[in-house]
Amino acid sequence: MDIEFEITEDGSHTFFVPGLNEHYHSTHGAIQESMHVFIDAGLRRCEKREVKVLEIGFGTGLNAFLALQEAEKRSVKIDFTTLDLYPVSTADAEKLNYAELINPSQKDIFKELHKADWERWNQITLWFSLLKMQFDFSNPSEFHPENKFDIVFFDAFAPEKQPGMWTQPIFDKIYSVSSENAILTTYCAKGTVRRMLQAAGFFVERLPGPPGKREILRAVKK
Known part of the structure; x- marks a missing residue:
């Protein structure tokens, strides 16, 4: 998949995919979008000391790197499972400036997220382990995950670009592999997505979005 680099409004990078006419992150600010949608609205709402995270769309590795920062800061053990059918190359990933902007002392850690083996657990730090799966x-x-998940980062490309990733069977599956009170967050606030999450069994609320986006969704398994 051909990709191009772009700088977003908060100074952080994103990839642009010409074939899909789609960006990996918001052009209004990649880091601030991920912090708002997945960390502030999702991960920080979980009070467990051992957290199982499922991410749909590893992409640039930004969400995983931000989750790792939370694990280190809060001394919370995070087991992070992430799925991506078309991973970006390590060479492209190493050009991204996320570590430089978020935690310059962990540039090598960010690289390790991308260099880590697929299809097996990797202990990245004392508090953060990573399982990358090249999975459709x-x-x-x-x-068939080995455990249930407490947090879900749903970060697939937009429904109009990747409709096969926004279906009722997918949200039904996520519900079935989520623990009680699990939290799913996504940048997409479309009514069709909200209704599918509700049909799966989640309690869904609209939340204010990051700059450039009016709303996001948070779904909780009750």
């Missing part, structure tokens, strides 16, 4: 989640019935 548009066939959710084939996904």
Whole structure:
């Protein structure tokens, strides 16, 4: 998949995919979007000391790196499972400036997220372990995790660009592999997505979005 680098309004990088006419992150600010949607609205709402995270769309590794920062800061053990059918190359990932902007002392840690082996657990730090799976989640019935998840970062490309990743069977599967009171967050606030999450069994609320976006969704398994 061909990608191009762009600098977003908060100074952080994103990738642009010409073939999809789609960005990996908001052009209004990649870091601030991920912090708002996945960390502030999601991960920080979980009070467990051991947290199982599922991410749909590893992409640039930004969400994983931000989750790692939370694990280190709060001394919370995070087991982070992330799915991506078309991973970006390590060479492209190493050009991203996220570590430089977020935690310059962990540039090598950010690189390790991308260099880490796929299909097995990698202990990245004392508090953060990573399982990357090159998996087609548009066939959710084939996904059989070893544990249930407390937090879900749903970060697939937009529904109009990747409709096969926004289906009722996918949200049903996520509900079934989520723990009680699990939290799912996504940047997409479309009514169709909200209704699918509700049909799966989640309690869904609209929240104010980051700069450039009016609303996001947070879903909780009750």
